[in-house]
Amino acid sequence: MKQKPFGNVARPVSVIGQGTWYIDHGDRSAAVAALRKGLDLGMTHIDTAEMYGDAELVIADAISGRREEVFLVSKVLPSNASRRGTMQACERSLKRLKTDRLDCYLLHWRGQYPLEETVAAFEDLVAAGKIQSWGVSNFDASDLEEMRDVAGEGRIACNQVLYHLKERAIEHSVIPWCEENGVAVVAYSPFGHDDFPSPQSSNGKVLQQIADTYGATPRQVALSFLTRQPSVLAIPKASSAVHAAENAGAGKIDLKKEDIAAIDKAFPRGREPHSLPML
Numbered sequence: 001m002k003q004k005p006f007g008n009v010a011r012p013v014s015v016i017g018q019g020t021w022y023i024d025h026g027d028r029s030a031a032v033a034a035l036r037k038g039l040d041l042g043m044t045h046i047d048t049a050e051m052y053g054d055a056e057l058v059i060a061d062a063i064s065g066r067r068e069e070v071f072l073v074s075k076v077l078p079s080n081a082s083r084r085g086t087m088q089a090c091e092r093s094l095k096r097l098k099t100d101r102l103d104c105y106l107l108h109w110r111g112q113y114p115l116e117e118t119v120a121a122f123e124d125l126v127a128a129g130k131i132q133s134w135g136v137s138n139f140d141a142s143d144l145e146e147m148r149d150v151a152g153e154g155r156i157a158c159n160q161v162l163y164h165l166k167e168r169a170i171e172h173s174v175i176p177w178c179e180e181n182g183v184a185v186v187a188y189s190p191f192g193h194d195d196f197p198s199p200q201s202s203n204g205k206v207l208q209q210i211a212d213t214y215g216a217t218p219r220q221v222a223l224s225f226l227t228r229q230p231s232v233l234a235i236p237k238a239s240s241a242v243h244a245a246e247n248a249g250a251g252k253i254d255l256k257k258e259d260i261a262a263i264d265k266a267f268p269r270g271r272e273p274h275s276l277p278m279l
């Protein structure tokens with residue numbers, strides 16, 4: 001599995017990680033097996049959030065005895081992101097995850113509390129060793145600019161944002177801002193949540209043709225395309241070990257220039273929207 005730098009975090013992080021939204025909704029033992037298979041194959045970046053129901057409990061089982069391998073990320077809800085509320089939310093997540101620290105802790109999206117309050121809590125949590133780093137999610141370039149002014153240079157580890165073949169808005173301003181400022185970009189819903197191009201569609205056929213030349217699958221090609229820029233990592237969610245193994249396989253593919261150009265043409269980036277799309 002390829003690794004990439006992750007903002008101000010000292011160690012590199014797996015390019016393909018594991019999302020966990022809705023992972024608690026199906027067979028939990030299959031979900032635990034999927035996450036463990038993912039870890040076996042190097043998808044050590046695990047993403048969760050206090051918002052994701054019992055996902056943190058499922059992860060606790062999956063990482064039991066393997067905490068050192070994992071780059072563990074959770075998120076505070078904006079409605080809890082006051083200085084005190086952030087500290088308390090973090091303690092609750094640590095308890096559910098059965099761990100003593102998070103590798104990165106994110107503000108899930110911008111809400112009513114001033115950024116200063118959330119940043120003060122994040123920095124207190126870093127000082128206390130409860131989190132190793134912090135970042136944001138669903139921030140556009142102007143939000144990031146404001147956050148940098150509040151927190152200072154080099155404090156934001158990552159920005160987790162919506163990015164898939166049919167939604168490439170972050171390519172306009174968010175990725176360039178993050179690359180200039182040493183912030184990792186984490187692509188969420190890299191398969192469009194549940195909207196992956198069908199094999200019958202004309203653009204789906206382009207993916208399949210490219211996949212065939214690498215002995216790969218269309219989803220592996222999609223993940224490879226999305227992570228083609230140096231700052232971008234992706235966190236597909238899989239609730240079966242078979243899906244997890246397929247996704248991990250993307251970490252080995254290096255797309256040729258002509259294949260990137262063909263995907264770019266089949267899934268055009270479009271104009272920059274007025275506001276950043278999010279799920």
Ligand code: NAP
Pocket residue numbers: 018019020021022047048108137138160161187188189190191192193194219235236237238239240242243244246247278279
């Ligand atoms: P996604 O990863 O784009 O897609 C998940 C869907 O793809 C599931 O239905 C899954 O099915 C299926 N899938 C995965 N691997 C597959 C494979 N190899 N073959 C066939 N189907 C496969 O959607 P997502 O869960 O929305 O996004 C990923 C993660 O990003 C989330 O889980 C969450 O951690 C994070 N996220 C963050 C935000 C935010 O605001 N920060 C928002 C949304 C998501 P199975 O479950 O059956 O395997």
